Amino acid sequence: DAMVIQNPRYQVTQFGKPVTLSCSQTLNHNVMYWYQQKSSQAPKLLFHYYDKDFNNEADTPDNFQSRRPNTSFCFLDIRSPGLGDAAMYLCATSINRDQYFGPGTRLLVL
Amino acid sequence: AQSVSQHNHHVILSEAASLELGCNYSYGGTVNLFWYVQYPGQHLQLLLKYFSGDPLVKGIKGFEAEFIKSKFSFNLRKPSVQWSDTAEYFCAVNALRGFKTIFGAGTRLFVKA
Numbered sequence: 304d305a306m307v308i309q310n311p312r313y314q315v316t317q318f319g320k321p322v323t324l325s326c327s328q329t330l331n332h333n334v335m336y337w338y339q340q341k342s343s344q345a346p347k348l349l350f351h352y353y354d355k356d357f358n359n360e361a362d363t364p365d366n367f368q369s370r371r372p373n374t375s376f377c378f379l380d381i382r383s384p385g386l387g388d389a390a391m392y393l394c395a396t397s398i399n400r401d402q403y404f405g406p407g408t409r410l411l412v413l
Numbered sequence: 414a415q416s417v418s419q420h421n422h423h424v425i426l427s428e429a430a431s432l433e434l435g436c437n438y439s440y441g442g443t444v445n446l447f448w449y450v451q452y453p454g455q456h457l458q459l460l461l462k463y464f465s466g467d468p469l470v471k472g473i474k475g476f477e478a479e480f481i482k483s484k485f486s487f488n489l490r491k492p493s494v495q496w497s498d499t500a501e502y503f504c505a506v507n508a509l510r511g512f513k514t515i516f517g518a519g520t521r522l523f524v525k526a
Contacts, residue, residue: 334512345516400445400507404457
């Protein structure tokens, strides 16, 4: 009964090679989030959607983009990954500010 | 800007010891407060939350937290920890307006059997 699903769980990419991470939900929540979490640090919010309304954090690099084609799916595109983008990427959904997290995608940049 | 501070990065306890993890936040307005837990190899999940009402809230697995508005604190407590409580604990704050949630850096708890 997985509720927030992230694919792939592990992603290896090369420096500068675009990569897309995906998130899907079966909860029908209207808010979806993408976080970046590096080792021993807090999850850092990159952006969130309220329905189709996109909200970008001021300090999210332009290198990071997102798409939400429908309620169930949300994608994180990293246009030109750098070594500093290696991290765990967490997707979460919310309906009453409680957040439901997916298992994360660990990104390795070679 | 909002921020969340967790006092301890690492805590080591023996089973049956009492636990208190500190959390302070900076935000002048009305907030919602959360504790999330991440067990080894698992994803983040909600432990408990405070929205309004009784400032002492109870969550799953015997955890509770107390909101002290005057101290901007939301400390997590458990009277007697178990080995299975070994995990990373995150305090989080959400301003009443908007959907942005700020997380603390986390506290890694290790409980010795």
